[in-house]
Structure formats: C-alpha cells, structure tokens
Amino acid sequence: MKRNDLIGGFFFLGVGIFFAVYSRSVDIGTMEEPGPGFLPLWAGILLALLSAALLGKTFFKKFEQGEPFFPEGDSWKRVSMVVASLIAYNLLLKPLGFILVTFLFVAFLVRFIFPQTWLRTAVTAALSTVGAQFVFVTLLEIQFPKGLLGF
Amino acid sequence: MEILNHLLQGAIVAFQPVNLLFCFIGVLMGTLVGVLPGLGPTAAIALLLPVSFHIPPVATIIMLSGIYYGAMYGGSTTSILVNMPGEAASVITCLDGYQMAKQGRAGPALGIAAFGSFIAGTLGIFGIVLLAPPMAKFALAFGPPEYFSMMLMGIVIIIYMSSGSILKDFMTAIFGLLLGTIGMDTIAGTQRLTFGVLELADGIGFIPAVMGLFGISEILMNVERIVTTTLVTEKVKNLMPTLQDWKDSIKPILRGSGLGFLIGVLPGPAPVIATYASYAMEKKLSKTPERFGTGFIAGVAGPESANNAASSGAMIPLFTLGIPANSVIAVLLGAFMIHGLQPGPMFITKYPEIFWGTIVSMYLGNAMLLVLNLPLIPLWVKVLKIPYSILFPLILIFCLIGVYSLNFSQVEIGLMTAFGVLGYVMRKFKFEMAPLILALVLGPMMESNLRLALLLSQGDASVFLTQPISAVFIGISALLVVSNMIPAIRKRRSKFKEKLGEDDV
Structure with missing residues (x-):
C-alpha cells in the first residue's frame, strides 16, 4: 500500500x-x-x-487501491470512542474516584460500542466494579484515588 | 542420576501448595485465552504482568508458562466447535476438526487434541531436561561479542519469519531498540532522552508498552467489526477416541511431537509453523492423503501435538541463552526481568529451584490440563457464548487497573493508551509487532554488550567477525538478509508467509 x-x-x-x-x-x-x-x-x-x-x-511505485483503513463505515466511530474512553478514564480517575469511574467506563462501552440493553449494561458494569473492587482492593490491597465524593 | 536429583529438587518446589495453585491458575487462564478468539497468549501474559508483582518469582514463572502451553490446549476447542481459531497455532486444526464436529464427532476430535497435547508436552519436557543443561554449558564460553551477535541473529530470524516486508521489519526493530534506550543508561547511569519527564527516568515501562502494543491494540482491531460466534454443536459426548482413532493418530502424534520440538528450539513463531509443517508431513506420509480435510482424525492429532511440543522447545533458548524465540517468550522474559532474574547460561546453576521447579510444574500442568480440560468442555462452550461486546470492556478495565497498580502512575496509563493507538496504526500499516517487542526486550542487553565488546577490543569493531562463534552468528544473519534479495527464495518466503497469515504469534 x-x-x-x-x-x-x-x-x-x-x-x-x-x-x-x-x-x-x-x-x-x-x-x-x-x-x-x-x-x-x-x-x-x-x-x-x-x-x-x-x-x-x-x-516510484504505482498507486494501487488497497483495502481502506477502516473495514466498515462506522468502524472509526467505535475505535475512536474506545480510545476516548481510555483517555477519559485517566482524566476522571482522580476527580470521580476509582469505583464511580470504573462503573461509568464499563457501562459506556457496553451500552454504546456494540449496543446492549440497559439491563445488561447495568448488570455488567455493576458486577465488574464489584469484582475489581474485591480482587484489586480487598485481595491485593491496592490503593486507588477516592475521588471528590469520598468513595 | 544427576538428572533425577534435579527433578526431585524441582518436584519439591513444584509441589509446594502455592506453586501448585499458581500452576493451576496459569493453565486455567491459558485455556481460557486459548478458547477465546481475539485474545492470544501474548496479550494474556502481558495483561497478567502487573499481577505478577504481587506474587513470588517462581510462582510467577510457573503461572505465566502455564498460560503459554495452556493456550495451546484451549485453541483447539474453538477451532473444532466454531471453525474459528482460538489462537494462531490452531488455524490448521479447523480443517479436519471442524469437519469432524459437523459429522457429530466433536468429542473424539477434542479428546485426541487433548491426549496428543499431553503426549507431546510430556515428550517436550524430556527434551528440555536432556538438552537444556548441555546447551547452557556451551553458552558459558560466550563473551560480550558473542552475546551481541547472538541477539542480533535472534532479531534477524524473527524478521525473516514474520509476515511483513523485511525493510519495514528492520525499521520496527530499530524503533524498539531506540525506545529501549530511553531512561537510565545501563553502564554509566546517565539520564538520557527523558525529555524532562520524571516518570521516564526508569525508562519506558516495559509493561505499559507491551500491554498497549498487544492488549489495547488488539481490542481496537476487534471493535472495528462485529464478530459473532456460532457453535456447531452444544452437546459434546464420547470424548474418548476409539481404537481405530488411536491407530490413525498415534504415529502423527509422535512425529508431530518430535518435529514440533525441533522447530520450537529455533527462533521464530514456532507453534504456528510447527502445525503447518506437521500437517503437510502427515499428508505426505499418509497412505490416504485424500482423507485429509474431510474430518480425518490424524489431521487434528498431528498439528495439535506439534504446537504443544513447540511451546516446550521454545523454553530452551529462553532458559539457556536468555534469548526469546518469539513474542510470547519475549513477554515472558520481561517477567523474569521484573523479578530481577536474568536468564542465560548461568541461570540453571544459579537458580536451579526456578528452572527445575518450572520444568516439573510444566509436567504437572500438562497432567492438570488433561484431567481438567475434558470434563470442563461444557464450561468452555458456555464461555464461547459470552458476546465480545461484554467481554472487551472487562479486558480493558483489567488493563487500566493493572497498569495503574504498578507505580500508581497516571503517566503509565497514558503511555499504555498511546502505545495502544500506535500499535493499532502500525498493524494497519503492516508494520509487525514481533520485531519491535523483541528489540525492546533485548535492547538494553544488546547495548551494554555492544559497548563492552568495543571497550574490550579497544574500539576494534572487527572483533565481531574474528571471534569464531560470533562470526557464525553474524554469518547466519547476513545469509538470511542476503538470501531474501534473491528473487526465487523471496518468492517462496512470501508464499509461505501468505499461508501463515498475519496472525500475532
């Protein structure tokens, strides 16, 4: 190409x-x-x-029509939304606190990348937040930013 | 007798409850990532690197190796049931495995894959036990010039084997070398190329770089389009292969093990190549070559044994030379370094408990995989039904938390994200990841050996060619580069690469 x-x-x-x-x-x-x-x-x-x-x-090569950068018309939307949410996680970690930002991050991705029902979104986000809290905070005793709200 | 003593020593380590536990966790995780399409062993080991900070070195190595060979077991399940490879080394299993599943013989296909892997894993471990100590003794004579040339050869072979253009692969390899120079200089301790960023003083963290390049970028590739998995059958029964199945499979299993092991010792994406080589060989040797591709059990047994044997073989250059043969092993080498362990010729004598402990644990792990995997197949079928739309946010959150937990540094989250985007664009532009990651791992070692060699020879660069062993390594590297410029060989290589595809290996 x-x-x-x-x-x-x-x-x-x-x-x-x-x-x-x-x-x-x-x-x-x-x-x-x-x-x-x-x-x-x-x-x-x-x-x-x-x-x-x-x-x-x-x-000096001839120009050839190769495959486009994104395979599907709306691929760029999903890719950039995922990158944006990674950046947002980093920016919001301190102000919002670990628990809230983790919940919002998972909920956003489940709901908007390959849209799932709100029920599935809420359940996945809640379970993964509780799971992360248990494994990383309770078991591995890692300290995360608490956020302005105090949790 | 000496070997028995060593194995006993290893058994004492491997049977400690904590190591048994991490071996179990490792093989279980390995099977899981093997089963899940879109998450390979390289990414999985990279994702678990942060966690390895919190557990002892022996347990870390045992767990991470478990992921590597465990993934070889898991990959076949997806190939057979979904006709989609769970990871690159199981591509070929789709051919006959899926056909068998369509004929209602998913059970024996899965069964023979597991038995074949177990036999190959066992033979592979014998191979390591026999080959590793003499190889380490040979490498003891190496000085800085030999080390430098050997690492150069390792990188050149990876470049030769990877599926891109040689020129572009050299560029990514040098890019990896340059990234490795950021931070503290290994000899004088000078700060360099930190651009005034305090967090870069210790260098670009290996973990954020690898997690970004392999983990995040892989997910970005996967969210481009919706992939749905359709299972050919949900009920798998009769896992035990019949007597006729065994008759058809036993020779392919044994040949696949030997071939896979030999390919594994050489640098390159060994498990993938081994499966192709074994399939081609079985087809050629068979009296009924026309049965291959129609659901013939030998087409599953041979390759599945070969990839497992290759993953054991690849452990030899790692433990004896400190040279990773492929990107999975490169990430594993990163784990050694995190714990301050430097694999090389002295490793086996210096840390016998880690080496022999890992070897014995590999045997235990293989046994666990055989005993656990077959009964757990219904569980893996359930796992395959989890949609990717729910899975990938969980993998991402695991990356974010993992990388943050290393140094509580938000700069590292940023680095990981940046490397993720970089890796994504590089994959799109057909710049390979494997040379980059290998050069990034080997970079600091290559640099200090280059500088020591020049220091010792008083600036005479010909030392790399006058030392015989070093000259051989340089000669092989040069031969590979030059041979690629001969059109006939180049054509064969690109044909071979087309077959391999651009899978992450």
Whole structure:
C-alpha cells in the first residue's frame, strides 16, 4: 500500500532524526569508549536511512487501491470512542474516584460500542466494579484515588 | 542420576501448595485465552504482568508458562466447535476438526487434541531436561561479542519469519531498540532522552508498552467489526477416541511431537509453523492423503501435538541463552526481568529451584490440563457464548487497573493508551509487532554488550567477525538478509508467509 508506506516512512524518518539529534545532548563517547549517546545516535541514523529507502522505494511505485483503513463505515466511530474512553478514564480517575469511574467506563462501552440493553449494561458494569473492587482492593490491597465524593 | 536429583529438587518446589495453585491458575487462564478468539497468549501474559508483582518469582514463572502451553490446549476447542481459531497455532486444526464436529464427532476430535497435547508436552519436557543443561554449558564460553551477535541473529530470524516486508521489519526493530534506550543508561547511569519527564527516568515501562502494543491494540482491531460466534454443536459426548482413532493418530502424534520440538528450539513463531509443517508431513506420509480435510482424525492429532511440543522447545533458548524465540517468550522474559532474574547460561546453576521447579510444574500442568480440560468442555462452550461486546470492556478495565497498580502512575496509563493507538496504526500499516517487542526486550542487553565488546577490543569493531562463534552468528544473519534479495527464495518466503497469515504469534 503506497499511502501507508509513505506515512509510515515519514513517521519513522522523523523518529530516527529526532533520536539522532537528541542523543547529542548526552555523551556519545568514542569507538574505544562508547558513551550513553552512542547507540541512540547510530540507531537513529540507521532508522532514518532505512525510512528514506522505504520512501524512495514507495515513491516510484504505482498507486494501487488497497483495502481502506477502516473495514466498515462506522468502524472509526467505535475505535475512536474506545480510545476516548481510555483517555477519559485517566482524566476522571482522580476527580470521580476509582469505583464511580470504573462503573461509568464499563457501562459506556457496553451500552454504546456494540449496543446492549440497559439491563445488561447495568448488570455488567455493576458486577465488574464489584469484582475489581474485591480482587484489586480487598485481595491485593491496592490503593486507588477516592475521588471528590469520598468513595 | 544427576538428572533425577534435579527433578526431585524441582518436584519439591513444584509441589509446594502455592506453586501448585499458581500452576493451576496459569493453565486455567491459558485455556481460557486459548478458547477465546481475539485474545492470544501474548496479550494474556502481558495483561497478567502487573499481577505478577504481587506474587513470588517462581510462582510467577510457573503461572505465566502455564498460560503459554495452556493456550495451546484451549485453541483447539474453538477451532473444532466454531471453525474459528482460538489462537494462531490452531488455524490448521479447523480443517479436519471442524469437519469432524459437523459429522457429530466433536468429542473424539477434542479428546485426541487433548491426549496428543499431553503426549507431546510430556515428550517436550524430556527434551528440555536432556538438552537444556548441555546447551547452557556451551553458552558459558560466550563473551560480550558473542552475546551481541547472538541477539542480533535472534532479531534477524524473527524478521525473516514474520509476515511483513523485511525493510519495514528492520525499521520496527530499530524503533524498539531506540525506545529501549530511553531512561537510565545501563553502564554509566546517565539520564538520557527523558525529555524532562520524571516518570521516564526508569525508562519506558516495559509493561505499559507491551500491554498497549498487544492488549489495547488488539481490542481496537476487534471493535472495528462485529464478530459473532456460532457453535456447531452444544452437546459434546464420547470424548474418548476409539481404537481405530488411536491407530490413525498415534504415529502423527509422535512425529508431530518430535518435529514440533525441533522447530520450537529455533527462533521464530514456532507453534504456528510447527502445525503447518506437521500437517503437510502427515499428508505426505499418509497412505490416504485424500482423507485429509474431510474430518480425518490424524489431521487434528498431528498439528495439535506439534504446537504443544513447540511451546516446550521454545523454553530452551529462553532458559539457556536468555534469548526469546518469539513474542510470547519475549513477554515472558520481561517477567523474569521484573523479578530481577536474568536468564542465560548461568541461570540453571544459579537458580536451579526456578528452572527445575518450572520444568516439573510444566509436567504437572500438562497432567492438570488433561484431567481438567475434558470434563470442563461444557464450561468452555458456555464461555464461547459470552458476546465480545461484554467481554472487551472487562479486558480493558483489567488493563487500566493493572497498569495503574504498578507505580500508581497516571503517566503509565497514558503511555499504555498511546502505545495502544500506535500499535493499532502500525498493524494497519503492516508494520509487525514481533520485531519491535523483541528489540525492546533485548535492547538494553544488546547495548551494554555492544559497548563492552568495543571497550574490550579497544574500539576494534572487527572483533565481531574474528571471534569464531560470533562470526557464525553474524554469518547466519547476513545469509538470511542476503538470501531474501534473491528473487526465487523471496518468492517462496512470501508464499509461505501468505499461508501463515498475519496472525500475532
């Protein structure tokens, strides 16, 4: 796939250059006595070279219609909703507290990704919250943020 | 006699109640992830890494190995009953297994898969006992140049075996190496590439990276479309294969075990390759090749034995060289490191209780799988009926809580999410995960061996070629890379890869 390889090539070209440049802020050392920047510098350069080779190879290829990025029309909605809810979990963990945010997270995903009935949603969310509380807090004694509401 | 003493020592460890318990948990979890399509052993071991912080090292290794070989048992159940592989190593079992189920012979198919796996597992353990100690002795002579070259070879072989383009695989491997350099330098202790983020001082956590790349990204792939599972039959009876079934299967089981074990010792996605190799071999050797694919029991027995033997074989390079042969073992190696254990030639002499304890526990685990699995099949059938729409939120919440419980760090939740998205996009763009993860695990070791080798040789890079053992490793790596540029070989390789598919192995 031409488009994919071009995007990937540019991404890794950037990563390689980035590491090669950044590694110079620490001691690179010499061949006799390589320092902490030695590997990041050379690996970064190598990655940039390989990416350039991929870009060069891809550039001269004919454009072909490959499979689309998302297999179904509404796939992107589900994927981005899952990613968004992972980010939201992280942001809301402190303010809402472990129990509430866990319940909401599971409920949201069960209800809206592959929509289930409200009854199923409530039961799954409640059971998984109780289960998580029991395994991680009661058995493994892990401390979680309590949240502004105090639980 | 020495071996008997060792095995006795191992038995004492393995029979401790806590280790028996974790062995049981491991094989049970392994069967579960094997049964569930869309959750492979790599992801499962990654998901359980945080939990392993809370239990002793021996129990951790016993439990995580149990997941690996347990998954090989579980995968066949889904292949036979749903015609959908529970994990990559059971793809081939669908061919004859599903046909047998359609003819009402699901019972004997499941039965022979379990018996075959048990026989193969037992033989595989003998193989480890015989091969591992001499291999470790051989590797004792290795110095920094040999280690560096060997790890390089490991990565090159994984790249050669994986299903993408070699150029792109090298890129992901170097990307993994670079990610591994973030944080503290192993020799001088200097902070580097932390970009001022305090949490990066210890490096990018291996666990958030692996959980993101394998766990989260796999779920993102799975939520793209709705997959429904339809069971061919809900009532499974007559698990005992008949005498005729045994006659048809015993030779494939034995051959599959031997072949699988040998393939397992070599680097690469061994269990998957082993199943294909065994199926092809049985078809060639059989007097009635036309029966394969129509529900012939030998087509289930051979491959299912081979994948189990391969998973035992893959333990040898891990324990004796500290080199993971595939991504499942790479994650397992990560678990060793979390507990401060460094597998390598000295491992067996330094930690005999862990090595022999794990070996004996593998035998116990195989026995547990045989005894438990057949009666539990109705339970697995129920598990298969849980819709994915309910399952995946539970897996996600487990990831979130697990990763947070490591250091109580929300930065690590963020890292895991970021790696999940990165892994998802990379999979879409056909950049393979296996080279990345292997390089990420081996990176710090490779770096310190490279630098030590250069230090010892006073900057003379030719040391990698003048040391004979190292030269052999470099030669093999070069041969693999060059051979791929010859069109004829390249064609064969891509044909082979097409067969393997892009499954996560």
